[in-house]
Amino acid sequence: MRQGPLAGRYPAVAAMVTLALIPYLALSAALDPLVPIITEQLHMTTQAMALSSGLGNAAYAVGTVLAVQFAQHLPQRRMLLLYAVVLVIGSVIAAAAPNATAFIAGHVLQGLATSMLLIAAAPPLTIGFPRDKLRNTAVIMNMCVFGAVALGPFLGGVQAEAHAWRPLFWIVAAVALAALVLAALTFDDAPPADPEAPRDLKAIGLATVGCTAAFVGAAQLSTHEISDFAVTAPMFGGLALIVALIVYQFRAHRPLLTIRTMLTSAIPVAGVGVALFAAAASIAATTLTAAVFMQHFSPVQVGLLYLPELGGAIVMAVVFGVVISRRAMHFLPLVGMGLLAAGIAVFRASLPANVPLALVGSALTGLALGATVAPALFVAGFSLRSNSLQRVFAIIELLRAVAAFMVAPIFAHLATRYSGDLLEGTNVALWVGFALAIGGAMFGVAVYALSGARPQTPDLDEFLDGDSPAWYSPPLLARLRGLPPAPPAIAAQPSTPPVAHRHPSHAAGPILFAYDGSDLARYAITQAAQQLSPYRDAVVVCVWQPVDVGFAPSDNRPFDADCAGEVRRAAEQTAAHGATLARAAGFESCSLAIEAAPTWKGIVDAADQHDAGLIVLGPHRRSGLFGHLQGSVAAAVLSHTTIPVLLVPQPSGDREPAAPPIRQKAGVASAR
Structure with a gap:
């Protein structure tokens, strides 16, 4: 599996995600004060x-559906690189746009x-x-999302x-280019999620035509009445x-999207509903009040009035990180809706130009946004289950985009057309936003109550293993429908990893084979047997x-990589297959599957845990520009261990020992 030098490094991957998402989201919120300058x-x-x-x-809305479809049939990490390239291209086109057509094209590519x-x-x-x-x-x-x-x-001011x-x-x-560089450096190749999944062109068509028509219609409100046919x-x-x-x-x-599962389960319906209400209500607290403030302050002063939103978002992001593993996580969106209602009320009192109240309203809104969506x-x-997370993100972002981006022009139209006075119209729109915030909180509470759902501490180990959800969500409206509550799932006891047995006559520690299921890894075992003394203890580690998986399964059987x-x-079976090969080569071996990122860390940790006397690796050759940019697991192991390492190169004249093709459902390929 091809890897970049920073593959599996959490800080680098997190930085890549941050830089990839911030540009467009921040730019969208910064455009309002720039509209007169750009149009001129x-x-x-x-x-x-x-x-x-x-x-x-x-x-932006359509992209969520397209990304899910592409992930099923195309190599996921390579597509991520392609998306980053498109973001850079779109950003450059928009920045250098000589006319309206180029600007619109670049902005569309960015979204x-x-x-x-x-x-x-x-x-x-x-x-x-x-x-x-x-x-x-x-x-x-x-x-x-919300800090940006x-x-x-x-920034716009x-x-x-x-x-x-x-x-x-x-x-x-420039930020998009930095995201592209990090995407290349953290690259860890992964095959399609499910090549046998249907190509749902109907879903893509409905999403594309529906979102385009709806947003274009809402955009017409800048020059047309809401009753106009256009x-x-x-x-x-x-x-x-x-x-x-x-x-x-x-x-x-x-289905391409997990609509049925989400709409028939109580807690997902409550979560999605609250997110939609919050997205729609928050528009009233930002876009509309900014239009009024612009009549009294300069653009940079208006920007400063909204800067406390960033502080509130940061504070609530930290709070969210603290409660994500606790029962209190269920209550955070409810608290956020209360803060949003309070922020809208304070913003209304701050109009037309009360700076202290505006700063308080901005801080409350920032706290609210960080606590809700x-x-x-x-x-x-x-x-x-965790393997549905990609589809869950897609559904929520699709619906949130519709709720937030369509409500904004409608609210703006209401504010400007109502009685012909912007201040009076904004006050009315703020009352609507206040009602949406209160209604969203009541909706979430009602769904929980009528369905018999209860706040629970999430079982994150079960969720991350993909075996079950983090908690039990009853059927939607279970109490009204007379459905009995399901018994709670019994968490499986974690298994104890095997520890290599060392024969009393063997003074040296066991040999540790890093095995990824590839033919090169098999070749490394057989070649090591010819170079080392027989009957040594060995640990085969996958x-x-x-x-991203990181190995090729021994039986080529498809599985869900998410x-x-x-x-x-599958990793345990692959490691066991490697141990069988090692025993056939003359070693007394056991197998071990380790979850670790990056790969070299799992190898080094396993060697230290078992007091290995030697690590055996079969490094893959690399060529071309991308090959030079990729990192090497072997080089990383060498630089992070004091245990001797035996590198078994590929046979001369071959790029790699031939391996049979793998028919797979999800990310499995030989490690490179």
């Missing part, structure tokens, strides 16, 4: 600028690539590392104060197609990770 310099109309935002948001990066990169960061990293992942995910959005108005827009766009392009036809027609997508996926035998997303995700339990069992 690119000779765009206000309608064209609204269309650019609408198409970019539609591309499309960002959502695809989110679906491709975020679930592996969540389930592809041990449990102790999950808290950090929760903080990072919260900050990626909270920072946007300040600073740039607008200079009466320019291209420098900010070039900075975004608005109502595409907007409501697009929403109807999105509803048709949900119904179609609910009834599909092998991302926690609600994980509450829904924990209610399903290192694995969910999602399910850690299935990957672990």
Whole structure:
């Protein structure tokens, strides 16, 4: 399996995800004060600028569905690299745009690539590392989405104060390029998730046409009345197609999205509902109040008024990281909806130009956003098996994009058209946002109560293993339907890893074979047997990770790479097969499967645990530019251990010993 030099390094992977998601999300929140400057310099109309935002948001929504489909049939990490390339290209086109057409095209590519990066990169960061990293992942995910959005108005205000827009766009392009570099450095090749899955062109078509029509219709509100056919036809027609997508996926035998599972289970419905209410209500607390403040303050001063949102988002991201492994996680979205309602009320009192109240309202809104959408997303995700996480992220981001990005122009239209007074219209819209915040909290509580759901401490080990959800979620409205509660699952006891037996006559420690199921690893065992004394004790180690896997199964049997339990069992079988080969070569061997990232760390730790006297590796040759950029497991082992290492090179004249083709359902390939 091809690897970059930083493959499996959590800080590098987390940095890559952060840099990949921030550019577009921050830019979207920074655009409002830049609209007059961009339209003037690119000779765009206000309608064209609204269309650019609408198409970019539609591309973001559609990208979630496309990314799930591509993950089924195409190598996932290679696609992640492609998405990062598209993000860089889109950012460069937008920054250098000579006209409106180029600007719109670049912005659309940015939105499309960002959502695809989110679906491709975020679930592996969540389930592809041990449990102790999950808290950090929760903080990072919260900050990626809402920290970037909270920072946007300040960045836009600073740039607008200079009466320019291209420098900010070039900075975004530079950040996207840094994300691409990290994507290459952390590359860890993984095959498709399920090559036998159907190609659901109908779902992709419904999502594409529905989202595009709905967002284009909403964008028309900048120059049309809400009753105009140019608005109502595409907007409501697009929403109807999105509803048709949900119904179609609910009834599909092998759906692309896990709609049926989510809509029939209580806790996921509550989580998704709260996230949608929060996304819609928060628009009133930011976009509309900013329009009023712009009448009294400069763009940079308005940006400073919203800077406390970033502080609130940071604080709540840390809180989320603390409670993610506790029962209190269920209550965090409820607290967030209360904070959101309070923030909207304070913002309303701050109009038209009360700075202290505006700062308090901004801080409350930041706390609220950090406590609602991302926690609600994980509450829904924990209610399903971890191998569904990618689809869960896709569904929630699709629906959240519809709720947030479509509500914004509708609210703005209401504020500007109501009685012809922006301040009065904004006050009315804020009351609507306040009602949405309260309604979202009541919705979540009602679903829990009517379904018999109860806050539970998540079993993160079971969830990350992929064997079961983190907690039990009863059927939707189970109490009303008279359904009995299901008995709680009994957690499986962890098995004790085997420890190598050392024969009394053997003074030296056992030989540790790093075995990934490839023909080169088999060749290393047979060649080592010719060089070493027979009847030595040996430990055959197969290192694995969910999602990226890291080995080729011994029996070529397909398995789900997103399910850690299935990957672990396949790794155990592969290690056992390697031990059989070692015994046939004359070693007294046992097998061991270790979950570790990066791979070299699992090898070194196993060698230290078993007091190995020698480590045997079969390093793969590399060629080409990408080969030079890739890291070497053998080199990393050599630099991190004091135990002697025997490297068995590939046979001369061959790139690698021939291996039979592997027909697989999920990420399995020979380690490189």
